[in-house]
Amino acid sequence: MNLIILGPQGCGKGTQAEMLAKKFNLVHVDIGKELRQAAAEKSSFGRKLNKIVNHEKKLVSDRIIEKVLQRKFKNIPKSKGIVLDGSPRRVEQIDEVEGAFRSARRAIDKVIFINIPARESIKRISRRFHCSQCQKNFVLGKGIKSAKSQCPACGGNVEQREDDTPEGIRKRLNIFQKDTIPVLKIYEKNGMILEINGRNAVEKVFRKIVKNLG
Numbered sequence: 001m002n003l004i005i006l007g008p009q010g011c012g013k014g015t016q017a018e019m020l021a022k023k024f025n026l027v028h029v030d031i032g033k034e035l036r037q038a039a040a041e042k043s044s045f046g047r048k049l050n051k052i053v054n055h056e057k058k059l060v061s062d063r064i065i066e067k068v069l070q071r072k073f074k075n076i077p078k079s080k081g082i083v084l085d086g087s088p089r090r091v092e093q094i095d096e097v098e099g100a101f102r103s104a105r106r107a108i109d110k111v112i113f114i115n116i117p118a119r120e121s122i123k124r125i126s127r128r129f130h131c132s133q134c135q136k137n138f139v140l141g142k143g144i145k146s147a148k149s150q151c152p153a154c155g156g157n158v159e160q161r162e163d164d165t166p167e168g169i170r171k172r173l174n175i176f177q178k179d180t181i182p183v184l185k186i187y188e189k190n191g192m193i194l195e196i197n198g199r200n201a202v203e204k205v206f207r208k209i210v211k212n213l214g
């Protein structure tokens with residue numbers, strides 16, 4: 001089985017992808033992680049990618065997404081399926097992503113869309129903090145009491161990524177609406193979408209996905 005999983009920030013798709021991978025013998029391919037890994041390589045491709053991602057802070061081209069996916073897919077044994085997490089992000093990327101699946105002689109079975117309302121995204125993500133010194137991650141109300149708390153591990157100040165402030169999340173949600181919703185509409189027309197309400201508990205969301213895949 002080969003799946004794509006998409007959804008707005010904070011919808012929990014990474015967790016669901018991990019769980020699906022375990023249950024159905026799939027490899028979880030997180031496009032963000034793959035790009036970061038490729039950018040850390042010492043090859044000329046790695047250096048080029050590093051320049052784009054880490055220095056120019058630009059979005060990588062759809063062609064690079066395809067290349068990274070092709071390389072990754074080539075090393076996945078035929079006995080395993082794939083759950084691709086976080087791509088295609090925009091309509092222009094569909095051809096490249098599908099091309100990568102095709103060149104690995106794989107067909108996409110379903111596109112899972114985990115949907116949560118904008119206010120839920122903001123509620124979930126704006127609680128994410130990390131230590132400015134040891135970089136440990138915390139959730140407000142769980143690992144730390146307030147945004148002014150000190151890191152329980154090293155005593156450093158906690159801080160928040162700009163992307164994770166309500167303002168930053170709204171910006172990213174707008175991009176999701178503008179760029180990724182049209183991708184989901186296309187797959188909906190093809191009858192490939194499995195839309196799941198992501199507001200429920202992790203286990204409940206997972207059961208619903210499994211039931212609908214079966």
Ligand SMILES: [Zn+2]
Pocket residue numbers: 131132133134135136151152153154155156
């Ligand atoms: Zn710390």
